[in-house]
Amino acid sequence: MRWQGQAVDDVDAQALPGLESRSGIVRSVTTPEFAGMTFHEVLAKSALNAVPGASKMPFAWTVNPYRGCSHACVYCLDPSTLVLCADGIQRPLGELNVGDEIIGTERRGSYRRYVKTRVEAKWSTQKPAYRVVLADATELVASGDHRFLTDRGWKHVADAHVGQRPHLTVNNTLVGFGIGHPNPRVDIDGLALKTVSDLRVVSIDPLPGLRNLVDITTGTGDFIANGVVSHNCFARGTHEYLDLDGGADFDSQIVVKTNVVEVLQRELRRGSWKHETVALGTNTDPYQRAEGRYRLMPGIVAALADSGTPMSILTKGTLIRRDIPLLVEARKRVPIDIQMSIAMYDDELQHAIEPGTPSTQARLDTVRALSDAGFRVGVFLMPVLPHLTDSLASIDEALRRIRQSGADHVVYGSLHLRPGVKPWFFQWLEREHPELLSSYRGLYPGISVEAPKAYRQWLARRIRPLMRVHELDARSEEENDSMRGRRMRQRPAPASVRTITDASDMLF
Numbered sequence: 001m002r003w004q005g006q007a008v009d010d011v012d013a014q015a016l017p018g019l020e021s022r023s024g025i026v027r028s029v030t031t032p033e034f035a036g037m038t039f040h041e042v043l044a045k046s047a048l049n050a051v052p053g054a055s056k057m058p059f060a061w062t063v064n065p066y067r068g069c070s071h072a073c074v075y076c077l078d079p080s081t082l083v084l085c086a087d088g089i090q091r092p093l094g095e096l097n098v099g100d101e102i103i104g105t106e107r108r109g110s111y112r113r114y115v116k117t118r119v120e121a122k123w124s125t126q127k128p129a130y131r132v133v134l135a136d137a138t139e140l141v142a143s144g145d146h147r148f149l150t151d152r153g154w155k156h157v158a159d160a161h162v163g164q165r166p167h168l169t170v171n172n173t174l175v176g177f178g179i180g181h182p183n184p185r186v187d188i189d190g191l192a193l194k195t196v197s198d199l200r201v202v203s204i205d206p207l208p209g210l211r212n213l214v215d216i217t218t219g220t221g222d223f224i225a226n227g228v229v230s231h232n233c234f235a236r237g238t239h240e241y242l243d244l245d246g247g248a249d250f251d252s253q254i255v256v257k258t259n260v261v262e263v264l265q266r267e268l269r270r271g272s273w274k275h276e277t278v279a280l281g282t283n284t285d286p287y288q289r290a291e292g293r294y295r296l297m298p299g300i301v302a303a304l305a306d307s308g309t310p311m312s313i314l315t316k317g318t319l320i321r322r323d324i325p326l327l328v329e330a331r332k333r334v335p336i337d338i339q340m341s342i343a344m345y346d347d348e349l350q351h352a353i354e355p356g357t358p359s360t361q362a363r364l365d366t367v368r369a370l371s372d373a374g375f376r377v378g379v380f381l382m383p384v385l386p387h388l389t390d391s392l393a394s395i396d397e398a399l400r401r402i403r404q405s406g407a408d409h410v411v412y413g414s415l416h417l418r419p420g421v422k423p424w425f426f427q428w429l430e431r432e433h434p435e436l437l438s439s440y441r442g443l444y445p446g447i448s449v450e451a452p453k454a455y456r457q458w459l460a461r462r463i464r465p466l467m468r469v470h471e472l473d474a475r476s477e478e479e480n481d482s483m484r485g486r487r488m489r490q491r492p493a494p495a496s497v498r499t500i501t502d503a504s505d506m507l508f
Contacts, residue, residue, distance in 0.1 A: 027040075027041050028040045028041070029041065038254070039254050039256050039290060039293070039294075040254065040255045040256065041256050041258045042255055042256065042257055042258065043257075043258065043259050044257040044259060044260055044263055045263070046263060046267070047063050047257070047260050047263040047264035047267055048061050048062075048063060048264065048267050048268075048278070049061065049062045049063065049064065059276075059277050059278070059279040059282075059312065060276050060277070061276055061277070061278045061279065062278065062279045062280070062282045062283065063260070063264060063278055063279075063280055063300060063304075064257075064280075064282070064283045064284040064286075065256070065257050065260045065284070065286060065291075065294075065296040065297070065300060066254055066255065066256055066257070066284045066285075066286070066288060066290050066291075066296075067254075067255040067257075067283070067284055076127065076129075076142065076143045076145075076146060076213035076214060076215040077093055077140070077141065077142045077143075077146060077213060077214060077215060077225055077230065078093070078129070078140075078141035078142070078211065078212075078213060078214075079092060079093050079094025079212060079213070079214040080092050080093070080094065080141075081093040081140070081141070081142075081214075081225045081226055082225070082226050082227075083096060083102055083223055083224060083225060084102065084103040084223070084224035084227075085100065085101065085102045085103065086101035086102055086103060086116045086189070087101075088187070088188075093214050093216070093225070094214050096119050096122060096216060097119065097122070098119050098120065098122055099118060099119060100118065100119045101116055101117070101118050102116075102117060102118070102119060102218065102223055102224075103115070103116060103117070103188065103189070103223070103224050104116075104117035104218050104219065104220030104221070104222050104223050104224070105149075105193060105220060105222055105224075105229055106220055106446065107441065108446075111192040111193070112175075112192070112193045112229075113190055113191060113192050113193065114188045114189060114190065114191050114193065114224075115189060115190065115220060116189050117218045117219040117220040117223070118218065118219050119216050119217070119218060120216075120217045120218060120219060122214065122215070122216045122217075127143050127210060127211065127213060128143065128144065128206065128207070128209075128210060128211070129141050129142060129143055129144075129206075129207045129211040129213060130142060130143070130144055130157050130158055130204055130205060130206050130207060131203075131204075131205050131207055132148075132157060132168065132201060132203070132204050133201075133202045133203045133204075133205075134174060134178060134197075134198070134199050134200060134201060134202060134228075135198040135199065135200040135201075135202050136178040136179055136197040136198045136199060137179060138178040138179050138197075138199065138226055138227060138228065139226070140225065140226055140228070141207070141211065142157050142213075142230075143157065143213055144156065144157050144158030144159075145157070145158075146230070146231070147230075147231040148168070148174050148175075148225075148228055148229065148230055148231070149174065149175040149176075149222070149228070149229035149230075149231070150168070150172050150173055150174055150175060151172075151173045151175065151195075152172070153166065153430070154166070154231060154427065155167055155168050155172065156168070157204065158204065158206075168201050168204055169201065169204075170201050170202065170203065170204070171200055171201060172200070172201045173195070173199050173200050173201070174195075174199040174201070174228040174229070175193055175195050175199070175228060175229045176193070176195060176197075176199065176224060176227045176228035176229050177195070177196065177197060177227045177228075178197035178198075178199050178226075178227040178228065179197070179226070179227055193229070197227075199228060215232065216232055217232050218232045219447070220423075221422065221423030221424075222423070231423070232423075254288075254290045256290060256294055256296075257296075258294065258296075260296055260299075260300065261296060261299030261300055261303060264299075264300060264303045264304075265303045265307075268303060268304070268306075268307035268309060269307070273307070273309075275307065275308050275309050275310070276309075276310075277309070277310040277311065277312060277335075277337075278304055278309055278310070278311050278312075279311070279312045279314070280297075280300070280311060280312065280313045280314070280315075281312075281313055281314030281315050281339075282314065285314075285315050285316060285317055286300070286313065286315060286317075287315040287317030287318075287319040287320045288317055288319075289317075289319075291317070291319050292319055297323055298323055298326055301323065301326055301327060301330050302326070302330070304330070304334065305329075305330035305333045305334050306333075308333065308334060309334060310334045310335040310336070310337075311330075311334065311335075311336055311337070312336070312337035312338070312339070313336070313337070313338050313339070314339045314340075314341060314380065315339075315340060315341065316340065316341040316342065316354075316357055316358065316363060317358065318358045318362050318363060318365075318366045320338075320366060320370070321366055321369050321370075324369060324370065324373050327373070327375070328373055328374065331374075331375075336375070337376075337378075338370055338375050338376075338377050338378070339377070339378040339379070339380050339411065340363055340366060340367050340370075340377060340378075340379050340380070340407075341363075341379075341380040341382070342360055342363045342364065342367075342379050342380070342381065342398075342402070343380070343381065343382055343383055343384075343385075343389070344360060344389060345360055345389075345394065345397055345398040345401060346389075346394070347359070347360065349388065349389070352428075352432055353428070360401075364401055364402070364404075364405040365405070367379065367402070367405040367406060367407050368405045368406045371405070371406030371407065371408070372406065376408040376409075377406070377407050377408055378407065378408060378409045378410065378411055379402045379405075379407045379409075379410050379411070379472075380410075380411050380412075380413075381398060381399075381402070381410050381411065381412040381413075381463075382411065382412055382413035382414075383413060383414060383415035383416060384412060384413065384414050384415065384459060384463075385415050386414070386415065386436075386439070386440065386443055386451065386455065387436050387439060388433070388436070390414075390459060390462070392462065392466075395462065395463055395466055396466055399466050399467060399469075399470040399472055400470060402470070402472060403470045403471065403472055407472065408472075409472050409473065410467055410472040410473075412459075412463055412467075414450065414451045414455065414456050414459055415450075415451060416449055416450050417444055417448075417449055417450075418449055422444065422449070426440065426441075443455060
């Protein structure tokens, strides 16, 4: 895990914007009432985060009291593991740096091919490990959570302690070249993967104690470790919080800025503050489960209202109902815009994709409570999933239920798959809806992050008339596009500025 076993002296300040001091981490906490979660309490040096100027987001500032990587760092390898770099040389995993060009893989048509990619993030941890030995004498030391590509798909090194998951067994065959390292003078970029060595699993043995392990995030979602295809960590390249419940099958690691209210109050008192709208819920859901423990939002709402700063809130958490009286009082002083993210209206699909989030009906009930309190609540019907939630019947049913909840308007958007999200979603799709895999690969080929323009235009022609029928088109089409937020242009933000994700990414 990202923070587990990590000494304060090892903290990377860039991993947590606003935490320039390495003494920012106060403690890590686990409690029975939040089983499976670890809270990492930190002291932040900033609360207000400026949106990069190139962004077309309809706001300039955000506050995110929580950060986390729900998929982070359960996949780890021994630092001596050799990783194939783009120049054909294998280098120890522990010596790689963010930005290094390495080799990953990508499916193109009927074949998986070697492609160049880059290291987007890296960290170390301590946890139990296993030694996997292959028939060609290749050895791999990895955590039980780590996954390798086999001739039967991705498999974890070991089974889970609770429940079942695909895991390696003796005689499984891994994919790659093993210790038969390719000629470094031969460029393998674009070549199809061909397993010529005997990569059958001979043994899988637990190692005693804890091991120092390292993992990376890459642009392709994988890399070549000791000559076999290895899955990277699911942590996002920027370690942005997308929605910790979106990948609830992995341990949740939640960073809590315990002093965010005091820091925010100080920043809002500055003479340079222009009282621009502050958006809550762009990177991190402010009403995620951690808020039930730390209660940071009441202080944030009060600080913004007391300073005369308008605010917007985007959440999929029903915990916002706790603060309705506070929000009603704050609305007397500043404008408050509230949006609820509700993408799935089929209970089975919602549970499969968002197993830890409040149910669809619970969120619709929250919309009703906010509407009854006098708020014009919008619903983010996003992402719309091709072939899963984009039928006329699905859209009509969703809009009908949204209207019955008292919502004022709908903001919609098609599925957007950022690089760190794409491998996880495709893995879920392959497991749950393999019949749709080829179609999705056609819609999101290579490094594409959004559906083709033709699909988005088709979706608009389908959904906008239904929005008018259900009287949920209170916002103009221009406002709808603005509320969704355009994808950020590829311009690096200053180190002190956090990157803002598209709202539709929150689900994945």
